[in-house]
Amino acid sequence: MPLRLNISDPGFESDFRALLGAKREASQDVEARVREIVSDTRARGDAALIDYTLKFDALELTPQTLRVEAGAIEAAYESAPAATREALHFAHERIRSHHERQRPSDERYVDAAGAELGHRWTAIGSVGLYVPGGAASYPSSVLMNAVPAKVAGVERIAMAVPARNGELNPLVLAAARIAGVDEIWRVGGAQAIAAFAYGTQSIAPVAKIVGPGNAYVASAKRQVFGTVGIDMIAGPSEVLVIADGENDPDWIAADLLAQAEHDAAAQSILVTDDAAFASAVEAAVERQLARLPREETARASWRDFGAVILVRDLTADAPALADRIAAEHLEIATADPEALFARIRDAGAVFLGRHTPEVIGDYVGGSNHVLPTARSARFSSGLSVLDFVKRTSVLKLSAEALRALGPSAVELATAEGLDAHARSVSIRMNAGPGA
Amino acid sequence: MPLRLNISDPGFESDFRALLGAKREASQDVEARVREIVSDTRARGDAALIDYTLKFDALELTPQTLRVEAGAIEAAYESAPAATREALHFAHERIRSHHERQRPSDERYVDAAGAELGHRWTAIGSVGLYVPGGAASYPSSVLMNAVPAKVAGVERIAMAVPARNGELNPLVLAAARIAGVDEIWRVGGAQAIAAFAYGTQSIAPVAKIVGPGNAYVASAKRQVFGTVGIDMIAGPSEVLVIADGENDPDWIAADLLAQAEHDAAAQSILVTDDAAFASAVEAAVERQLARLPREETARASWRDFGAVILVRDLTADAPALADRIAAEHLEIATADPEALFARIRDAGAVFLGRHTPEVIGDYVGGSNHVLPTARSARFSSGLSVLDFVKRTSVLKLSAEALRALGPSAVELATAEGLDAHARSVSIRMNAGPGA
Known part of the structure; x- marks a missing residue:
C-alpha cells in the first residue's frame, strides 16, 4: 500500500517532509x-x-x-x-x-547613448x-x-x-x-x-x-x-496527479501506474479532496496491477514511493504542495485545470484536463519528454532547442558612444583598482574623432 | 615575452595545440x-x-x-x-x-490535430x-x-x-x-x-x-x-583580439593588459596579419606594463599565457583559430568587423570595431560580463535572464484530440513494452465523448 496522508492530520507536515526527502536512488559510489x-x-x-x-x-x-x-x-x-x-x-x-x-x-538595437547591443545565437x-x-x-x-x-x-x-x-x-x-x-x-x-x-x-x-x-x-x-x-543528470521518473472526485478512478489509476511501471524507484502521487475517490483509485490500482506485465516493478514503486494525499480544498491546498513536490510531470484533472495551474509555479510539464494523460507527452504530444526530476523543476527546464544553441552577446560602439559611456567605465575600473581596464577606455576617449 | 606563433611555420599546428591545452589553473584537490x-x-x-x-x-x-x-x-x-x-x-x-x-x-497554440501546446516561463x-x-x-x-x-x-x-x-x-x-x-x-x-x-x-x-x-x-x-x-564554474578570464595593422598599437596593448591584470592565470591573445604591428603591440605592452599598479600580475599572465599569432590573411585564417580558442571575450578591430564575426561561431561575447574595448562590457555596455571561459563558449552562453527562469511545457487535449493522437501513442508504448502507458491512453480512447 502506498503512503496515505491527510492534510488535516497533526502529523501531516512531518510526514510530507519525509515523503519529499525519501531517497529513491541508492547512491552507488562508482x-x-x-x-x-x-x-x-x-x-x-x-x-x-x-x-x-x-x-x-x-x-x-x-x-x-x-x-x-x-x-x-x-x-x-x-x-x-x-x-x-x-x-x-x-x-x-x-x-x-x-x-x-x-x-x-x-537581436540588434541601438540605444539612446548610441551604443549598438544585441546577441546572436x-x-x-x-x-x-x-x-x-x-x-x-x-x-x-x-x-x-x-x-x-x-x-x-x-x-x-x-x-x-x-x-x-x-x-x-x-x-x-x-x-x-x-x-x-x-x-x-x-x-x-x-x-x-x-x-x-x-x-x-x-x-x-x-x-x-x-x-x-x-x-x-x-x-x-x-x-x-x-x-x-x-544536459541534466536524470533521476527516476515521477508524476503528481491533482484530481477531483469527478474523474473515473480507473483513468487516474492507469496514469499512476504508467509512471510506476518505469522503474521501482519511480514515484506516483495523487492529491485529491475526495476521500471516497482516493479509495476508489487505490482499489483500481490494485485491480490493474494484477494484469500488468511489469507488475513487479510497478507494485514496488507504488508500495515504496507512491502516495495518496487528501486535502480539504484543491484550490487552497494543492498549489503549495505541488510547488514543494516540483514534479517532473503534473496532471491536473479538474473542472478548471487552468485556474489551478495558474497558482502553481514549479513543474517540468503540465497536462491539463481529464483527456490529457501524461503518456501522450511521452510519445506524440510534440513537447519534449526529457524533463527535470527530483525537484529540479524548481530551477531547471525540460530539454529544448535552447539546449543546443548558445548566445554570443554583441557590443559595437562608435567613437561618440564610447565617449558617452567611457567616463563611468573609467570611474568603476578605478574604484575596483583595475588601472589597465581604465586605460583601455581612456586611451580611446582622449583620441580624436577619427579612425 | 609571450608566445609568438606564425601560421606559416611548419610547427604551427602543434604549437597552437599546446597553447589551447595549456593548463592555466593549478587543479587544487580540495x-x-x-x-x-x-x-x-x-x-x-x-x-x-x-x-x-x-x-x-x-x-x-x-x-x-x-x-x-x-x-x-x-x-x-x-x-x-x-x-x-x-x-x-x-x-x-x-x-x-x-x-x-x-x-x-x-506561448499557447492549437495545432492541426486539435491539441493545445505551449509553455509557460x-x-x-x-x-x-x-x-x-x-x-x-x-x-x-x-x-x-x-x-x-x-x-x-x-x-x-x-x-x-x-x-x-x-x-x-x-x-x-x-x-x-x-x-x-x-x-x-x-x-x-x-x-x-x-x-x-x-x-x-x-x-x-x-x-x-x-x-x-x-x-x-x-x-x-x-x-x-x-x-x-x-551557474557555470568560472575559470580565469581571457580575451582574443583580432586586429589588422591599422590600429593604434597602444590601444590594443591596453586591451591585452586589461585582461592580463585580472589574474596571473588570465590569457590575452592577439591575432594579426601584420608582423610590424605585432611587434609594435608587444613593445607597447612592455611600455604600459612598467606603469601599471598590478604590473606583477599582468606581467606573469602575459609572459606565461599571452600569445601573438601572425596569420597570412585575417578573413581566411582568423575565424578557424577563433573557433578553436572559443574565447570568453573576442575583440574584432578591423575595417569590417561584422564580416569577420559572421565567419566565427564560438565566442562568449564579441566587441566590434576599433572603439569597442572589451572593458566597456565589463561595466557599462549593458550586456552581462559573466561569460563562458576555458573554451566553454563552444556549448554555453553568458549569464542572462534565462538563467533565472524555467519553463513548464503545457499540453491540453480535448477528447477528440486524444482520439487523434492516441493510436500512435498506444503503438509506441506497446513497442517499448510499457503496457500501463498504453492503457492510460486506450482507456480514455474507448470512453464516450463526454466528461
Missing part, C-alpha cells in the same frame, strides 16, 4: 572506478573502448566494427513493423514541428547522444534528444548505445535514422562518455553530451563537465 | 575537505557557519551578526564617493534596461549570489549577477560575502543595495554554499546558486548541484 575508465579511454582511445566493450558488454569489436554500418541501420528500419514505423514518423513529425517554434531569434557544433542499452533503450528517447539538436542546426549528432552480446534494439536504430543521427557507435558506459568528451582514433570529440544513463554514465558526465557541456 | 565542510554545515547549520568563519575569516560571529544589518548597507552606500555611486547607478540602469529585453514569452523562487572577498570582491559583478535575477522576477535574492577580519568592500554593499539584493550574509567559502543549498537556522535555502569563487566555492557548487541549480 566515482573512483569511473575516473579510471575515463582516464584510460582518454589515453588509449579505441583500444580502451574495445577492451571495456568485451568486458562489460560481452562483445568483441575491432576499430572497423565500432561504428554501426549504414546498412545495418537501414535494415533495422526496414525490419520494423509498418505500424510502429508509421507511429515513429508521426511522433517525429509532431516533435519536430513543435520544436521548430523554439528557435530563438537574434549559433548551434553547438557537435553533440553526443547517449542511449542506454537493454530494457531502457527507448526509441522515443532517441527522438526526444535528437530532434531538438537537429532543429537547432547541430551539424554532427553522434550516438552511442551499448550492444550487449552484439544486440541492438532495431527500433532505436530506426528512430535514429528518422531523426537524422549522423553516426552510431556500439559503445556504452563511462567509456562512451569519455570517447565523446576527448575523442578516440575513430570517434571525433563532441562539444556537448546529452541523454540518460546508469550510475556510471551519470558519474562520467559529471566528470567530463567543463570539457564538454552536459 | 574535494574531500569541501565534502566535510558541506556535510558539517548541513548538519550543524549556524553553529558550523560561525566556527568556519572564525577559522577561515578570523571573524567572530553570532547568529545575530551573521546577517549584514540594513543600517550597515545604507551606511556603505552613503559613504561611497558620489562619482562612484553615480557610475554604479549608470551601470545598473544600462544593465537593467538591456536585460529587460531578454524576458522570454509564454516562471521565475526561480530564490537565488543565492556568492561574492568573493578580498581583491576579487567586485561591485560590478554584484550588478551583473543580481540584475538578471531581479529582472526575471526572482522573489528572494540572498548574497553571501566573506568578511575577512570583519571587513567588507563598501562598494559591494552599495551595489547590492542598488541592485535590490534582499539579504546579505557575512559568510564565505564552501560553508556559504552549503548554507544556501541546505539552509541553516538563520538562512533559508535557495533554489539556485550563482557567482564566482575560489576552488573551495567551485567544488562546493559542484557537490550541491542537483539539490540546487548552479
Whole structure:
C-alpha cells in the first residue's frame, strides 16, 4: 500500500517532509572506478573502448566494427513493423514541428547613448547522444534528444548505445535514422562518455553530451563537465496527479501506474479532496496491477514511493504542495485545470484536463519528454532547442558612444583598482574623432 | 615575452595545440575537505557557519551578526564617493534596461490535430549570489549577477560575502543595495554554499546558486548541484583580439593588459596579419606594463599565457583559430568587423570595431560580463535572464484530440513494452465523448 496522508492530520507536515526527502536512488559510489575508465579511454582511445566493450558488454569489436554500418541501420528500419514505423514518423513529425517554434531569434538595437547591443545565437557544433542499452533503450528517447539538436542546426549528432552480446534494439536504430543521427557507435558506459568528451582514433570529440544513463554514465558526465557541456543528470521518473472526485478512478489509476511501471524507484502521487475517490483509485490500482506485465516493478514503486494525499480544498491546498513536490510531470484533472495551474509555479510539464494523460507527452504530444526530476523543476527546464544553441552577446560602439559611456567605465575600473581596464577606455576617449 | 606563433611555420599546428591545452589553473584537490565542510554545515547549520568563519575569516560571529544589518548597507552606500555611486547607478540602469529585453514569452497554440501546446516561463523562487572577498570582491559583478535575477522576477535574492577580519568592500554593499539584493550574509567559502543549498537556522535555502569563487566555492557548487541549480564554474578570464595593422598599437596593448591584470592565470591573445604591428603591440605592452599598479600580475599572465599569432590573411585564417580558442571575450578591430564575426561561431561575447574595448562590457555596455571561459563558449552562453527562469511545457487535449493522437501513442508504448502507458491512453480512447 502506498503512503496515505491527510492534510488535516497533526502529523501531516512531518510526514510530507519525509515523503519529499525519501531517497529513491541508492547512491552507488562508482566515482573512483569511473575516473579510471575515463582516464584510460582518454589515453588509449579505441583500444580502451574495445577492451571495456568485451568486458562489460560481452562483445568483441575491432576499430572497423565500432561504428554501426549504414546498412545495418537501414535494415533495422526496414525490419520494423509498418505500424510502429508509421507511429515513429508521426511522433517525429509532431516533435519536430513543435520544436521548430523554439528557435530563438537574434537581436540588434541601438540605444539612446548610441551604443549598438544585441546577441546572436549559433548551434553547438557537435553533440553526443547517449542511449542506454537493454530494457531502457527507448526509441522515443532517441527522438526526444535528437530532434531538438537537429532543429537547432547541430551539424554532427553522434550516438552511442551499448550492444550487449552484439544486440541492438532495431527500433532505436530506426528512430535514429528518422531523426537524422549522423553516426552510431556500439559503445556504452563511462567509456562512451569519455570517447565523446576527448575523442578516440575513430570517434571525433563532441562539444556537448546529452541523454540518460546508469550510475556510471551519470558519474562520467559529471566528470567530463567543463570539457564538454552536459544536459541534466536524470533521476527516476515521477508524476503528481491533482484530481477531483469527478474523474473515473480507473483513468487516474492507469496514469499512476504508467509512471510506476518505469522503474521501482519511480514515484506516483495523487492529491485529491475526495476521500471516497482516493479509495476508489487505490482499489483500481490494485485491480490493474494484477494484469500488468511489469507488475513487479510497478507494485514496488507504488508500495515504496507512491502516495495518496487528501486535502480539504484543491484550490487552497494543492498549489503549495505541488510547488514543494516540483514534479517532473503534473496532471491536473479538474473542472478548471487552468485556474489551478495558474497558482502553481514549479513543474517540468503540465497536462491539463481529464483527456490529457501524461503518456501522450511521452510519445506524440510534440513537447519534449526529457524533463527535470527530483525537484529540479524548481530551477531547471525540460530539454529544448535552447539546449543546443548558445548566445554570443554583441557590443559595437562608435567613437561618440564610447565617449558617452567611457567616463563611468573609467570611474568603476578605478574604484575596483583595475588601472589597465581604465586605460583601455581612456586611451580611446582622449583620441580624436577619427579612425 | 609571450608566445609568438606564425601560421606559416611548419610547427604551427602543434604549437597552437599546446597553447589551447595549456593548463592555466593549478587543479587544487580540495574535494574531500569541501565534502566535510558541506556535510558539517548541513548538519550543524549556524553553529558550523560561525566556527568556519572564525577559522577561515578570523571573524567572530553570532547568529545575530551573521546577517549584514540594513543600517550597515545604507551606511556603505552613503559613504561611497558620489562619482562612484553615480557610475554604479549608470551601470545598473544600462544593465537593467538591456536585460529587460531578454524576458522570454509564454506561448499557447492549437495545432492541426486539435491539441493545445505551449509553455509557460516562471521565475526561480530564490537565488543565492556568492561574492568573493578580498581583491576579487567586485561591485560590478554584484550588478551583473543580481540584475538578471531581479529582472526575471526572482522573489528572494540572498548574497553571501566573506568578511575577512570583519571587513567588507563598501562598494559591494552599495551595489547590492542598488541592485535590490534582499539579504546579505557575512559568510564565505564552501560553508556559504552549503548554507544556501541546505539552509541553516538563520538562512533559508535557495533554489539556485550563482557567482564566482575560489576552488573551495567551485567544488562546493559542484557537490550541491542537483539539490540546487548552479551557474557555470568560472575559470580565469581571457580575451582574443583580432586586429589588422591599422590600429593604434597602444590601444590594443591596453586591451591585452586589461585582461592580463585580472589574474596571473588570465590569457590575452592577439591575432594579426601584420608582423610590424605585432611587434609594435608587444613593445607597447612592455611600455604600459612598467606603469601599471598590478604590473606583477599582468606581467606573469602575459609572459606565461599571452600569445601573438601572425596569420597570412585575417578573413581566411582568423575565424578557424577563433573557433578553436572559443574565447570568453573576442575583440574584432578591423575595417569590417561584422564580416569577420559572421565567419566565427564560438565566442562568449564579441566587441566590434576599433572603439569597442572589451572593458566597456565589463561595466557599462549593458550586456552581462559573466561569460563562458576555458573554451566553454563552444556549448554555453553568458549569464542572462534565462538563467533565472524555467519553463513548464503545457499540453491540453480535448477528447477528440486524444482520439487523434492516441493510436500512435498506444503503438509506441506497446513497442517499448510499457503496457500501463498504453492503457492510460486506450482507456480514455474507448470512453464516450463526454466528461
